[in-house]
Amino acid sequence: MNTDEHEHVIEVTGLRRVYGGGFEAVRGIDFHVGRGEVFALLGTNGAGKTSTVEVLEGLAPPSGGRVRVLGHDPHAERALVRPRTGVMLQEGGFPSELTVAETARMWAGCVSGARPVPEALGLVGLDAKAGVRVKQLSGGERRRLDLALALLGDPEVLFLDEPTTGLDAEGRRATWDLVRALRDAGTTVLLTTHYLEEAEGLADRLAILHQGRVAAAGTPAEVTAAQPSRISFELPEGYFVGDLPPLSALGVSGHEVRGRLVRLRTHELQRTATAVLVWAERARVELRALDVRPASLEEAFLGIAREASGAGGSGAAGLGSESAPGSGSERAEERVV
Amino acid sequence: MSNGVDVGVGARGVGRGPVATPARRMAALARAELTLLGRSRSTLLSAVLVPLALPLALRSAVSQMDLDDVGLSVGLVMLPASIGFSLLFGVYGALVGICTARREELVLKRLRTGEPRDAEILAGASLPVVVTALVQSLVLAAACTVVLDVPAPEAPHLAVLGLLLGLVLCAALGAVTAAVTRTVESAQVTTLPLVLLSMTLSGVTVPLELLPDRLASVCALLPLSPVITLVRGGWTGDLSAYEALGAVATALAWIVLAVFAVRRWFRWEPRR
Numbered sequence: 107m108n109t110d111e112h113e114h115v116i117e118v119t120g121l122r123r124v125y126g127g128g129f130e131a132v133r134g135i136d137f138h139v140g141r142g143e144v145f146a147l148l149g150t151n152g153a154g155k156t157s158t159v160e161v162l163e164g165l166a167p168p169s170g171g172r173v174r175v176l177g178h179d180p181h182a183e184r185a186l187v188r189p190r191t192g193v194m195l196q197e198g199g200f201p202s203e204l205t206v207a208e209t210a211r212m213w214a215g216c217v218s219g220a221r222p223v224p225e226a227l228g229l230v231g232l233d234a235k236a237g238v239r240v241k242q243l244s245g246g247e248r249r250r251l252d253l254a255l256a257l258l259g260d261p262e263v264l265f266l267d268e269p270t271t272g273l274d275a276e277g278r279r280a281t282w283d284l285v286r287a288l289r290d291a292g293t294t295v296l297l298t299t300h301y302l303e304e305a306e307g308l309a310d311r312l313a314i315l316h317q318g319r320v321a322a323a324g325t326p327a328e329v330t331a332a333q334p335s336r337i338s339f340e341l342p343e344g345y346f347v348g349d350l351p352p353l354s355a356l357g358v359s360g361h362e363v364r365g366r367l368v369r370l371r372t373h374e375l376q377r378t379a380t381a382v383l384v385w386a387e388r389a390r391v392e393l394r395a396l397d398v399r400p401a402s403l404e405e406a407f408l409g410i411a412r413e414a415s416g417a418g419g420s421g422a423a424g425l426g427s428e429s430a431p432g433s434g435s436e437r438a439e440e441r442v443v
Numbered sequence: 444m445s446n447g448v449d450v451g452v453g454a455r456g457v458g459r460g461p462v463a464t465p466a467r468r469m470a471a472l473a474r475a476e477l478t479l480l481g482r483s484r485s486t487l488l489s490a491v492l493v494p495l496a497l498p499l500a501l502r503s504a505v506s507q508m509d510l511d512d513v514g515l516s517v518g519l520v521m522l523p524a525s526i527g528f529s530l531l532f533g534v535y536g537a538l539v540g541i542c543t544a545r546r547e548e549l550v551l552k553r554l555r556t557g558e559p560r561d562a563e564i565l566a567g568a569s570l571p572v573v574v575t576a577l578v579q580s581l582v583l584a585a586a587c588t589v590v591l592d593v594p595a596p597e598a599p600h601l602a603v604l605g606l607l608l609g610l611v612l613c614a615a616l617g618a619v620t621a622a623v624t625r626t627v628e629s630a631q632v633t634t635l636p637l638v639l640l641s642m643t644l645s646g647v648t649v650p651l652e653l654l655p656d657r658l659a660s661v662c663a664l665l666p667l668s669p670v671i672t673l674v675r676g677g678w679t680g681d682l683s684a685y686e687a688l689g690a691v692a693t694a695l696a697w698i699v700l701a702v703f704a705v706r707r708w709f710r711w712e713p714r715r
Contacts, residue, residue: 163556164556165552165555188558189463189558193556193557195552195556197549198549199549199550199553199554200548200550200553201475201479201544201545202548203478203479204478204479208475211471211474211475212472212474213471213557214460214471215463215468215471215472215474216463216471216472216558216559217463217557217558218461218462218463218558219460219461219462220459220460220463221459221460229450257450284450287450288450
């Protein structure tokens with residue numbers, strides 16, 4: 107990874123985004139992406155991912171702070187930036203009555219240095235669907251068409267807003283392979299996702315956004331390293347947490363008890379796990395539903411969501427049903443500039 | 444999709460298409476829009492057939508009017524009326540539907556992420572219906588000339604100017620109206636005010652010459668009035684330079700206003 111200052115293809119400094127109604131979706135975030143890096147933005151609903159990406163794509167100016175893509179302001183200097191970027195929105199829009207090939211041809215006419223249409227469709231495995239109307243495509247095929255259009259101009263920087271949402275497992279894997287191949291060929295990729303395994307497996311570095319701020323950032327290993335591992339089990343009837351050795355002596359940094367279920371958090375997984383199992387063996391206790399889990403991105407993510415809900419947020423960990431964060435009526439207030 | 448994908452990035456710039464110029468981009472968008480026009484039965488019906496059929500329906504009404512007093516003939520009412528229908532239904536009404544449909548399908552938002560500028564996107568979308576209406580107007584003018592014995596225009600440049608101003612104005616007004624149109628179906632309602640107002644008070648069906656003077660002078664300021672005045676005046680040759688300039692200025696003022704409104708209020712993505 108080249109982290110040379112000049113090779114920062116994307117630079118975000120103190121970015122803020124405030125919508126018409128006064129809602130502050132992005133509250134001062136900083137990150138940068140080097141050439142040839144895959145960078146993932148993770149976040150809960152309304153964390154500010156799409157609001158951030160829209161500024162990088164040049165769809166909206168920042169309300170505050172500074173954004174540079176390939177050294178230029180993507181909004182004010184769009185003519186310098188657009189020919190070198192490819193964009194896949196969270197929800198692509200294509201006329202439903204055009205065929206796949208007609209859609210790609212229209213897009214190719216709008217792109218400098220476009221690949222031949224069959225080549226672009228081939229990249230995403232849609233060549234066999236060239237003559238099919240867009241309205242007859244499945245949701246996953248539509249996502250792949252969107253990706254093909256983003257790749258038509260052979261972009262140096264690719265913005266992918268939830269590229270695999272709606273894809274089946276095979277399609278998802280194929281998209282990952284494609285993103286890796288693009289990265290290996292030098293393309294810089296910024297993607298948003300709410301699939302943690304996608305970020306973990308694909309991203310060189312990532313940032314977890316929460317309520318418009320960067321809650322954690324770094325390589326997947328760095329972000330997870332800061333998180334505790336987890337041990338959970340059920341104590342049999344008649345046993346209580348107090349029967350265990352003192353938790354602090356086991357290296358436990360936090361615990362929860364819900365009925366019979368005990369959940370321990372630790373930064374010393376082996377030590378804590380050993381102590382718990384040794385105690386159980388000596389006390390002749392059977393620990394049911396024993397689950398020992400090293401720190402993961404999921405844990406990091408849930409930890410951030412948990413802190414948030416503890417701080418008054420409600421059910422911020424709603425990962426499964428991500429819609430367009432910040433796509434409320436505020437955003438519809440935007441105008442032609 | 445295949446594994447071990449060859450993404451062809453190494454060949455960047457080799458065997459690739461040309462740089463996208465504004466003209467090339469608009470041509471690509473217009474071509475797609477023309478394909479869509481051919482596939483939309485309802486747009487074809489309202490934009491192509493209605494303007495051709497309405498003059499037939501209007502003819503008997505026009506022949507009842509007292510036209511001799513104001514120096515007009517059935518042909519000199521029918522011809523500008525036909526062009527007015529073509530502008531109102533072929534350009535204005537059709538574009539409200541097209542802009543609304545593309546916005547609701549998120550096509551406009553997707554296009555804005557690419558190289559085309561906002562004006563190019565709207566121009567590309569408008570081009571097919573504008574050209575269709577231009578051809579339609581010429582066909583209708585020719586038909587009126589032959590069927591209704593309309594003499595050759597005395598000041599053709601005024602008629603041409605009026606038609607061109609009308610095409611631009613109706614395209615811009617269509618985009619403005621799309622901003623307040625939520626669905627393609629509701630376009631039938633949102634387009635009614637301008638269509639009815641223009642048909643009755645802009646001289647499309649009832650010549651302004653037949654209205655009381657004071658009303659006529661107010662109606663002359665409506666959006667489509669200067670267009671009809673210029674087209675009719677182009678055929679009769681009765682328009683003084685002062686009147687012609689006034690009509691051109693009124694039309695230009697409406698165009699400026701409409702373009703401003705588009706820049707200010709046009710919606711590029713659906714309300715949610």
